[in-house]
Amino acid sequence: MKKLTLAIFMALVASFALAQGPGGMRGGPGGMRGGPGGGMRMDPKARLEKMTKDLGLNPSQVSKVKVLMDKMMEAGKKLRAAPGDFKSKGPQMKKMRDDYDASLKKVLTPAQFAKFEKMRKDRMSRMGGPGGMRGGPGSPKGPGGPKGGA
Numbered sequence: 001m002k003k004l005t006l007a008i009f010m011a012l013v014a015s016f017a018l019a020q021g022p023g024g025m026r027g028g029p030g031g032m033r034g035g036p037g038g039g040m041r042m043d044p045k046a047r048l049e050k051m052t053k054d055l056g057l058n059p060s061q062v063s064k065v066k067v068l069m070d071k072m073m074e075a076g077k078k079l080r081a082a083p084g085d086f087k088s089k090g091p092q093m094k095k096m097r098d099d100y101d102a103s104l105k106k107v108l109t110p111a112q113f114a115k116f117e118k119m120r121k122d123r124m125s126r127m128g129g130p131g132g133m134r135g136g137p138g139s140p141k142g143p144g145g146p147k148g149g150a
Contacts, residue, residue, distance in 0.1 A: 044069060054119065055112045064107045072100045 042050070048069060052062050075096050079089055105113050 044073065051116075055108065055115055057108075057112070061107055061112075065104065068100060068103050068107065072096065 048062065048066055051057060051065060057065060076093075079092055079096070082089070104116070108116060
């Protein structure tokens, strides 16, 4: 269950990030930012610019996607600030992501949405797929992981 919750959270985060290319810290190429003890996240403005470029969004779509992203970010902040442990918030995170996807699907063309989903899937596979980051101790792809099957 812990892996499922982590997978849902990673998918939620991934829906914001779309695709993280090479980049530096805040202000560097790619609009990445990071901090002590934290991971790397793409700046919201950079995410929107990347979506605009990669999906070929028109000006109307850009403004609508920005509104959706802002709503999703605010809902995510409220959920993280709410009492309760990470595990108990999994169903709420999944619902938020599903709602975001449904709204995004109304804004994008079918071809754009298919490309968005492919980019998300590719990004998740680079991160090690559902269940965690690649290469960590004890993970199937990292040191100490199982050899030759589950």
